[in-house]
Amino acid sequence: MDVHVKNVDAFVVYSLSEYAVTVQFDDRINADMLERIRSFNALLHRHPFDGFRTTVPAYTTLSVYFDPLDVMQASRLTGINCFERVSNFLHGLQAEWSIALAPAPDPTPIPLCYGGAFGPDLDDVARQLGIAAATVIELHSAAIYRVHLIGFTPGFAYLGGMPKQLAVPRKASPRNKVTAGSVGIAAEQTGIYPLDTPGGWQIIGRTPLRLFDTSREQPALLKAGDRVVFQAIDHELFERFSSDADADSDN
Known part of the structure; x- marks a missing residue:
């Protein structure tokens, strides 16, 4: 399988499998990193792309899972393969990311x-x-x-x-x-x-x-x-x- 990587300023997207990509935000583990991942994850769940299935947050990453058939058939996604289509969509979400901060949950x-x-x-x-x-x-x-x-x-x-x-x-x-x-x-x-x-x-x-x-x-x-x-x-x-x-x- 070819390994794809796409720089998107605030994070890096790389292919995880035929069914997933991973968004790498940074390599530092701290509260600010967790908040960045949490807010972007919340935004993605509010505005999913066609074929989106689920996400798995981790220390400095967010893995995004999808149905490749739905992704390739989606008219509003652009790119020659699933990786490009999902990566381009995630890149586009950055314009809304600054207003996507969700309130911190009660302990x-x-x-x-x-x-x-x-x-x-x-x-x-x-x-x-x-x-x-x-x-x-x-x-x-x-x-x-x-x-x-x-x-x-x-x-x-x-x-x-x-x-x-x-x-x-x-x-x-x-x-x-x-x-x-x-x-x-x-x-x-x-x-x-x-x-x-x-x-x-x-x-x-x-x-x-x-x-x-x-x-x-x-x-x-x-x-x-x-x-x-x-x-x-x-x-x-x-x-x-x-x-x-x-x-x-x-x-």
Whole structure:
């Protein structure tokens, strides 16, 4: 397959497959980058092209998926192939991009029980950082996070915005199983495991919320661009939240 790349001033578009292109905005991961991707994604969903199917936001990119037959038959798209037609359309959206800023979403509260059996790495993280476990909890729960992307497993949220004071490396040996709902930290990110999977992040707590549930209309609780705040809870409240979640899933 030929690899196509098109410079469009504010971003670069390159071919991902016969069914997709990727828009590369920059190579820096920060809140401003996330906002650029989120606003352009919102604009594209409001003004889709013929054949548009869906998008997948990531740290510095937005992948755009389409039906190639519909794209080639679309009278308002120009170009000799799907890549050119979609790229030209995306280029044209830039004229409207400056007025496409969507309001920032309200933070989603995530109850989190820190330490103990729910956060087996909390004390070790505190030792690595040279601070008290209570300080780790205070710093972690005080921040407002942004979901940069959903990946690894369905519903796994990679969250940016963690205080730099909490940056620690991944575990030297990953666990064979990390329980669903576990919240881990690695480098300058925090993440929430939606399913029981292997994992190498430092686990500091667990939420009773179900991050991914196929019985819901939208299975993933979070999406790229969402804001998140963690609310520290005790074991008793954790069990109460868990019971409520089980009851909701049975209805």
